[in-house]
Amino acid sequence: MFLEIDHLTMQFGGLIAVNDVSINIEKGEIHGLIGPNGSGKTTIFNVLSGYYKPSGGKIIFEGRQISGLSAHQITAAGFARTFQNMRLFKSMTVMENLLVAMGYRAKVGLWQEIFNPVAVHREEQRFTEKALELLDLLEVAEFANELAISLPYGHQRRVEIARAMATDPKVILLDEPAAGLNEIETEELRKILTNIHERGITILLVEHDIKLVMEACEIITVLDYGKKIAEGTAVAIRKDPVVIEAYLGKEGNQ
Amino acid sequence: MSVTSIFFQTLIGGIGIGSLYALVALGYSMTFRSMGLVNFAQGSIYMVGTYFGIIWYQGMVMNLHVPYAVAFLIGLLCNALLGIVLERIFRPLAKLDLMLMLLATIGLGFILDNLFTIIFGATGFAVDSPLPNTPWNIFGVRVLPQMALLIGVSFALMIGNQLFLSKTKWGRAMRASAMDFEIARAMGIPTNRMNALALSIGCMMSAAAGILAAPIVYVSPSMGVAVGLKGFAAAILGGLGSVPGAIAGGLVYGVLEALSAGYISSTWTQAIAYIVMVVVLMVKPSGIVGEITVEKV
Numbered sequence: 001m002f003l004e005i006d007h008l009t010m011q012f013g014g015l016i017a018v019n020d021v022s023i024n025i026e027k028g029e030i031h032g033l034i035g036p037n038g039s040g041k042t043t044i045f046n047v048l049s050g051y052y053k054p055s056g057g058k059i060i061f062e063g064r065q066i067s068g069l070s071a072h073q074i075t076a077a078g079f080a081r082t083f084q085n086m087r088l089f090k091s092m093t094v095m096e097n098l099l100v101a102m103g104y105r106a107k108v109g110l111w112q113e114i115f116n117p118v119a120v121h122r123e124e125q126r127f128t129e130k131a132l133e134l135l136d137l138l139e140v141a142e143f144a145n146e147l148a149i150s151l152p153y154g155h156q157r158r159v160e161i162a163r164a165m166a167t168d169p170k171v172i173l174l175d176e177p178a179a180g181l182n183e184i185e186t187e188e189l190r191k192i193l194t195n196i197h198e199r200g201i202t203i204l205l206v207e208h209d210i211k212l213v214m215e216a217c218e219i220i221t222v223l224d225y226g227k228k229i230a231e232g233t234a235v236a237i238r239k240d241p242v243v244i245e246a247y248l249g250k251e252g253n254q
Numbered sequence: 255m256s257v258t259s260i261f262f263q264t265l266i267g268g269i270g271i272g273s274l275y276a277l278v279a280l281g282y283s284m285t286f287r288s289m290g291l292v293n294f295a296q297g298s299i300y301m302v303g304t305y306f307g308i309i310w311y312q313g314m315v316m317n318l319h320v321p322y323a324v325a326f327l328i329g330l331l332c333n334a335l336l337g338i339v340l341e342r343i344f345r346p347l348a349k350l351d352l353m354l355m356l357l358a359t360i361g362l363g364f365i366l367d368n369l370f371t372i373i374f375g376a377t378g379f380a381v382d383s384p385l386p387n388t389p390w391n392i393f394g395v396r397v398l399p400q401m402a403l404l405i406g407v408s409f410a411l412m413i414g415n416q417l418f419l420s421k422t423k424w425g426r427a428m429r430a431s432a433m434d435f436e437i438a439r440a441m442g443i444p445t446n447r448m449n450a451l452a453l454s455i456g457c458m459m460s461a462a463a464g465i466l467a468a469p470i471v472y473v474s475p476s477m478g479v480a481v482g483l484k485g486f487a488a489a490i491l492g493g494l495g496s497v498p499g500a501i502a503g504g505l506v507y508g509v510l511e512a513l514s515a516g517y518i519s520s521t522w523t524q525a526i527a528y529i530v531m532v533v534v535l536m537v538k539p540s541g542i543v544g545e546i547t548v549e550k551v
Contacts, residue, residue: 049440050440051436070439071436071439071440072439072440072441072442072443074440075440075441075442076442087434087436087437089429089430089433089434089437090433091433092426092429092433096426099423099426100426100427100430100438100441100443101441103423103426103427103441103442103443120422120423124423167441167442
């Protein structure tokens with residue numbers, strides 16, 4: 001198994017945000033994670049990316065337990081993510097945002113930085129080329145030298161995905177990438193997801209836009225109140241009475 | 255002397271003292287942007303750095319008289335190490351209440367001031383100028399060679415620091431960890447080490463200011479008190495946490511001080527400089543070069 005979330009529980013005081021959830025994710029799949037607000041989707045992301053230590057259960061990635069590792073060890077293991085509320089380095093340029101993400105694997109040290117300009121220049125050029133290629137994939141290359149904060153919202157979202165890609169991940173966690181996007185932008189995002197998928201990167205997608213999830217994801221896991229209530233293909237999920245009840249019941253109450 | 259040459263004479267004096275404030279203001283801003291705390295010991299760090307360098311030049315250690323340039327580098331190196339130690343001390347403080355951490359840095363300043371008073375005595379001393387004491391005459395403006403050195407080296411250091419921050423990988427990593435340390439850490443940037451580097455640079459700038467100014471001013475354990483306050487005012491004026499802001503703030507503050515002393519009254523220098531500062535902050539609370547970077551506190 002590529003990525004295995006094994007009986008994961010996450011408890012904050014008396015609140016059980018994630019309750020004994022197990023999900024298996026195959027290499028190269030686009031896996032959707034849906035559920036009403038507060039069902040524990042983002043909490044699972046925070047555990048996966050090392051911001052929380054799970055209260056119970058474990059996460060196995062390529063045969064190795066990664067739950068409990070720190071955020072940068074998990075990045076180094078091959079995970080990258082984006083955030084619901086977008087956390088770009090706002091007053092840096094788009095290019096700089098990507099260069100920072102690549103920097104941690106860099107070979108040039110502080111002394112070389114000062115005394116070996118040739119090696120520095122060569123590395124910088126290699127990184128810049130790779131960054132431009134990623135920005136091109138996300139169709140934001142023309143903004144490379146703009147400040148991140150000056151970009152339109154939809155483009156900032158793409159830059160954040162490009163930055164996540166810049167760490168060379170095996171798994172990318174996207175937390176509501178379509179939030180705040182209009183229909184056309186969402187359709188563009190779906191194409192981008194396909195492009196990323198074609199590069200062999202496994203995608204884990206948390207999203208409220210059900211249409212996007214149904215179209216893009218091969219397998220969908222449905223959560224409700226921290227528990228897994230269903231899992232399967234889009235077609236199967238759509239027909240599942242438990243899922244329909246969770247969603248319709250929710251809407252019926254509103 | 256003509257009216258214009260008097261003006262330029264005053265202006266040069268202001269730029270000289272202003273570059274000193276700018277270097278100290280950089281110390282405040284580098285600490286604030288990286289760790290989110292105001293280090294009120296910065297004035298004492300300026301004093302300590304001055305001693306670390308000047309004692310070798312003045313033959314106060316085993317009667318050694320090392321060249322001024324070497325003493326300068328020793329002072330910078332010692333203060334760089336001090337910066338690393340400070341990061342370790344401040345690390346637990348950065349998580350505390352703002353009031354507590356202000357008190358702690360003020361306390362640290364007192365400790366350093368008193369420690370140096372115990373070691374070197376409360377009375378100060380004058381430092382021999384490494385350059386000739388006869389002023390150069392540049393288009394009717396008289397400039398002390400040491401003053402020219404102070405301005406020249408300060409500007410070189412400030413430009414160098416700016417290039418380091420904006421152009422190098424390490425500078426980028428430092429800026430990233432100042433903007434969002436959680437994300438920076440997730441990207442594999444050792445944020446604590448970046449903070450230590452930021453504090454080291456700030457402390458080195460303060461040492462440079464002190465050692466460059468030592469032959470013009472008077473060296474004593476209390477020399478950092480006024481400069482520390484003015485450096486803080488300059489950092490606020492430019493926009494606390496902003497590197498170009500610290501430089502602009504320092505220069506503007508120094509020139510204001512010199513102009514009000516030259517044209518109005520030296521008794522009112524401080525009052526006028528502070529009034530202008532308050533007015534600027536009322537118009538633009540984020541300072542002259544307010545940055546979006548700093549979202550802390």
